[in-house]
Amino acid sequence: MTDRSFDEIAFKRAGIAGQVVFTRPKALNALTLGMIQALAPTLADWAKDNAVRQIVQWGDGGKAFCAGGDVRAVCEAGLAAKKGGKADPLIRDFFFEEYRLNRQIARFPKPIVSIIDGITMGGGVGLSIHGRYRVATERTLFAMPESAIGLFPDVGGGYFLPRLKGRMGAFLGLTGERLKAADLVHLGIATHYVDSVRVPDLIKALETEAADVVLARFHSDPGAAPIVAREAIIDRCFAPVSVEGIFAALDKEGQEWTVKLADRLRKMSPTSLKVSLLQIEKGAALSIEDALRMEFRMVRRAMEGDDFYEGIRAVLIDKDHAPKWKPATLAEVSDAAVQRYFAPMPDGDELVFVD
Ligand code: QUE
Numbered sequence: 001m002t003d004r005s006f007d008e009i010a011f012k013r014a015g016i017a018g019q020v021v022f023t024r025p026k027a028l029n030a031l032t033l034g035m036i037q038a039l040a041p042t043l044a045d046w047a048k049d050n051a052v053r054q055i056v057q058w059g060d061g062g063k064a065f066c067a068g069g070d071v072r073a074v075c076e077a078g079l080a081a082k083k084g085g086k087a088d089p090l091i092r093d094f095f096f097e098e099y100r101l102n103r104q105i106a107r108f109p110k111p112i113v114s115i116i117d118g119i120t121m122g123g124g125v126g127l128s129i130h131g132r133y134r135v136a137t138e139r140t141l142f143a144m145p146e147s148a149i150g151l152f153p154d155v156g157g158g159y160f161l162p163r164l165k166g167r168m169g170a171f172l173g174l175t176g177e178r179l180k181a182a183d184l185v186h187l188g189i190a191t192h193y194v195d196s197v198r199v200p201d202l203i204k205a206l207e208t209e210a211a212d213v214v215l216a217r218f219h220s221d222p223g224a225a226p227i228v229a230r231e232a233i234i235d236r237c238f239a240p241v242s243v244e245g246i247f248a249a250l251d252k253e254g255q256e257w258t259v260k261l262a263d264r265l266r267k268m269s270p271t272s273l274k275v276s277l278l279q280i281e282k283g284a285a286l287s288i289e290d291a292l293r294m295e296f297r298m299v300r301r302a303m304e305g306d307d308f309y310e311g312i313r314a315v316l317i318d319k320d321h322a323p324k325w326k327p328a329t330l331a332e333v334s335d336a337a338v339q340r341y342f343a344p345m346p347d348g349d350e351l352v353f354v355d
Pocket residue numbers: 026027028029030067068069070071072121122123144145146147148149151315316
């Protein structure tokens with residue numbers, strides 16, 4: 001019944017497991033609206049199906065779990081609409097459906113095991129972080145890189161980032177820092193570590209045995225976490241409540257690492273940095289639903305601006321990595337412009353959840 005195949009995602013009931021495979025390896029399994037629209041109803045079926053005790057999801061191709069949302073398609077739709085064509089529903093629907101799926105995963109009544117073997121960024125983080133278990137391997141590369149494309153750490157970043165220890169969430173959300181397995185286990189982002197050669201056996205075991213038991217048996221030590229040596233500096237430098245304050249703190253620190261980090265941050269969208277920092281501050285007190293509702297307001301404002309399209313052009317289309325942000329400096333990003341991202345849209349369109 002729930003064995004369904006689409007060209008970008010596949011589902012299989014195997015023993016006590018519902019299996020989800022992302023099958024767009026050439027696009028690093030970046031999440032399309034079609035994948036979201038196939039996954040959401042399948043999860044809803046599995047939630048009610050007593051034969052399904054747990055969910056396991058992974059990516060095809062050995063390179064990525066899921067590299068993000070298919071933001072290139074959203075960008076193209078947005079640009080066409082800006083050129084005077086009619087508004088493409090994809091711009092709104094992609095994020096609407098994606099964030100609802102993030103919440104469905106967060107509230108899912110059965111364990112979800114995400115095998116984050118390879119690139120796990122942006123939208124791929126949203127598919128995995130809200131579930132019960134994340135298994136990292138030696139190939140895992142995890143990041144919330146949206147500030148580089150004029151966006152902000154969405155898919156529930158407003159919920160999970162402020163819940164990481166110290167100021168780690170602000171650091172990850174603003175810089176897009178890429179983390180490997182040992183750091184992920186240390187921070188609690190990954191719940192387990194398994195060498196990638198053992199992943200097929202792990203998936204097999206999850207067909208017959210409860211996830212907690214299987215994972216405890218397969219887990220091994222990922223080694224020392226390099227981030228530990230930097231936690232104190234990160235907590236100091238990302239404590240300020242303003243982006244200008246963060247730059248001042250990094251400059252004051254004056255180490256080779258903080259100088260490089262500040263240089264990297266200066267290449268990010270100034271609007272994204274300010275909006276993201278406020279998102280993470282506000283999100284600390286929000287439920288997952290309220291955080292996602294906030295992010296849906298934010299993303300619709302981002303689609304009205306210029307930085308998202310310029311970021312996609314610079315990073316994914318022309319690949320010159322030289323975006324021309326508007327505004328180009330932090331000083332030009334007014335408080336009013338930042339606040340607008342958090343206000344309801346005049347059309348009254350809000351993210352709504354259905355059970
Ligand atoms: C920042 C991002 C994303 C990114 C690169 C960034 C992102 C995203 C992709 C991506 C990667 C591979 C694909 C694809 C998109 O790259 O969110 O379609 O095949 O999805 O610097 O936020």
